[in-house]
Amino acid sequence: xxxxxxxxxxxxxxxxxxxxxxxxxxxxxxxxxxxxxxxxxxxxxxxxxxxxxxxxxxxxxxxxxxxxxxxxxxxxxxxxxxxxxxxxxxxxxxxxxxxxxxxxxxxxxxxxxxxxxxxxxxxxxxxxxxxxxxxxxxxxxxxxxxxxxxxxxxxxxxxxxxxxxxxxxxxxxxxxxxxxxxxxxxxxxxxxxxxxxxxxxxxxxxxxxxxxxxxxxxxxxxxxxxxxxxxxxxxxxxxxxxxxxxxxxxxxxxxxxxxxxxxxxx
Amino acid sequence: xxxxxxxxxxxxxxxxxxxxxxxxxxxxxxxxxxxxxxxxxxxxxxxxxxxxxxxxxxxxxxxxxxxxxxxxxxxxxxxxxxxxxxxxxxxxxxxxxxxxxxxxxxxxxxxxxxxxxxxxxxxxxxxxxxxxxxxxxxxxxxxxxxxxxxxxxxxxxxxxxxxxxxxxxxxxxxxxxxxxxxxxxxxxxxxxxxxxxxxxxxxxxxxxxxxxxxxxxxxxxxxxxxxxxxxxxxxxxxxxxxxxxxxxxxxxxxxxxxxxxxxxxxxxxxxxxxxxxx
Numbered sequence: 157x158x159x160x161x162x163x164x165x166x167x168x169x170x171x172x173x174x175x176x177x178x179x180x181x182x183x184x185x186x187x188x189x190x191x192x193x194x195x196x197x198x199x200x201x202x203x204x205x206x207x208x209x210x211x212x213x214x215x216x217x218x219x220x221x222x223x224x225x226x227x228x229x230x231x232x233x234x235x236x237x238x239x240x241x242x243x244x245x246x247x248x249x250x251x252x253x254x255x256x257x258x259x260x261x262x263x264x265x266x267x268x269x270x271x272x273x274x275x276x277x278x279x280x281x282x283x284x285x286x287x288x289x290x291x292x293x294x295x296x297x298x299x300x301x302x303x304x305x306x307x308x309x310x311x312x313x314x315x316x317x318x319x320x321x322x323x324x325x326x327x328x329x330x331x332x333x334x335x336x337x338x339x340x341x342x343x344x345x346x347x348x349x350x351x352x353x354x355x356x357x358x359x360x361x362x363x364x365x366x367x368x369x370x371x372x373x374x375x376x377x378x379x380x381x382x383x384x385x386x387x388x389x390x391x392x393x394x395x396x397x398x399x400x401x402x403x404x405x406x407x408x409x410x411x412x413x414x415x416x417x418x419x420x421x422x
Numbered sequence: 423x424x425x426x427x428x429x430x431x432x433x434x435x436x437x438x439x440x441x442x443x444x445x446x447x448x449x450x451x452x453x454x455x456x457x458x459x460x461x462x463x464x465x466x467x468x469x470x471x472x473x474x475x476x477x478x479x480x481x482x483x484x485x486x487x488x489x490x491x492x493x494x495x496x497x498x499x500x501x502x503x504x505x506x507x508x509x510x511x512x513x514x515x516x517x518x519x520x521x522x523x524x525x526x527x528x529x530x531x532x533x534x535x536x537x538x539x540x541x542x543x544x545x546x547x548x549x550x551x552x553x554x555x556x557x558x559x560x561x562x563x564x565x566x567x568x569x570x571x572x573x574x575x576x577x578x579x580x581x582x583x584x585x586x587x588x589x590x591x592x593x594x595x596x597x598x599x600x601x602x603x604x605x606x607x608x609x610x611x612x613x614x615x616x617x618x619x620x621x622x623x624x625x626x627x628x629x630x631x632x633x634x635x636x637x638x639x640x641x642x643x644x645x646x647x648x649x650x651x652x653x654x655x656x657x658x659x660x661x662x663x664x665x666x667x668x669x670x671x672x673x674x675x676x677x678x679x680x681x682x683x684x685x686x687x688x689x690x691x692x693x694x695x696x697x698x699x700x
């Protein structure tokens with residue numbers, strides 16, 4: 157049985173978004189017009205005012221599989237992970253994830269500059285779904301790996317950006333879940349730490365977890381992934397062999413960035 | 423394979439889950455809830471010199487001003503309660519509810535950067551601010567006890583009503599926080615509307631006047647404002663005020679519950695759209 161199953165997943169965004177973005181005044185005017193019996197203005201969903209960030213995505217990821225998700229900027233990669241992470245709902249389609257899910261979409265989510273490194277690790281860990289006890293058990297390892305030393309009990313506003321990123325990354329690297337959704341979190345710190353973090357990532361990814369991994373770093377994709385998919389204009393362009401998908405992706409990149417109006421292809 | 427079957431599956435894109443699922447989900451996130459409350463208090467203590475003491479100082483100083491102007495000069499009736507106790511109990515409760523809902527209303531927008539990156543039941547955000555307000559509120563208790571000792575007021579049976587009044591106040595604050603935090607995501611006008619609403623609401627509540635000032639035939643309508651029951655019960659408990667009519671207390675409690683239930687339903691219906699608009 158697949159650990160992750162996607163069925164016709166689609167996500168539509170409205171570019172003008174009258175319904176929710178308008179000011180209170182406009183809303184009231186509309187409501188009053190309706191009360192007065194005047195015809196409501198036609199629904200303003202003109203074809204060019206909406207676009208599908210994702211459309212018709214069917215996908216199965218087996219348990220323990222590491223799936224690379226490739227695509228140019230605006231191809232729908234991040235939207236896909238955000239849907240699976242339950243941050244935004246799909247407009248259509250369904251998805252089922254079997255197992256505990258950890259979404260690692262950003263380093264340092266919820267970090268507060270006035271709190272110390274240690275306090276932020278607790279906070280960030282809790283936001284990502286770790287219990288207090290789980291974090292306490294890992295604190296020493298986290299501090300060691302991040303090479304933070306005595307700064308652990310200082311407010312993070314006094315950290316260098318490298319220290320901040322290292323500490324934030326390490327919390328992610330200690331997430332314990334059966335399914336990991338990872339969006340480009342390796343490129344932090346200097347070369348030395350980058351190597352170390354990639355090794356850590358490989359250790360996480362290699363331990364039987366199911367991973368969906370977004371990266372523009374083809375070296376990392378080659379070394380981590382079992383299989384890839386290529387997204388383009390919100391649709392699945394190709395899937396399967398890692399090297400073939402990388403070639404398809406590079407070919408797409410050679411054509412240059414997606415034209416803004418072509419993103420809505422769907 | 424079997425292991426996979428055993429695990430709870432997350433279904434995305436299905437019909438909205440029911441209340442029982444919601445409650446289980448909230449309970450599962452209780453650790454995060456505690457951390458969110460702790461963060462609010464910890465950050466405040468690091469950024470300010472006296473932290474929660476502000477929550478006492480504010481009503482205390484207002485109490486002094488009100489005692490001089492509305493008490494000694496205007497001679498507002500206080501149902502026989504000493505002015506400082508009369509005003510402090512009203513202001514203490516009012517500060518709690520208004521702070522809970524004003525801070526709670528901004529909770530989702532203020533945490534937009536977290537909301538857009540991690541899933542958790544968003545209702546935890548306004549709920550955490552309300553819980554932090556309870557801590558602030560309790561800091562005021564010693565000041566109240568000191569005032570009672572000064573005026574020789576001995577707490578009576580009303581004291582038993584106090585936990586109930588606090589619960590109704592918390593329910594009211596949370597209900598409003600849910601309503602307005604969801605509205606705020608979609609209508610930035612809320613930021614300008616709220617302080618004004620709070621001001622109007624204070625005058626509609628028996629903070630600087632006793633509830634008995636309202637004509638008896640209008641009291642049931644007056645009690646629809648939950649602040650009426652809340653403040654009356656608090657004055658009964660701590661200021662030597664008269665025992666309030668239980669019927670009016672019930673009206674206030676039901677009104678507060680109604681605000682919470684409708685607030686939660688509204689919040690849940692809007693919640694999926696937060697990230698696309700925050």
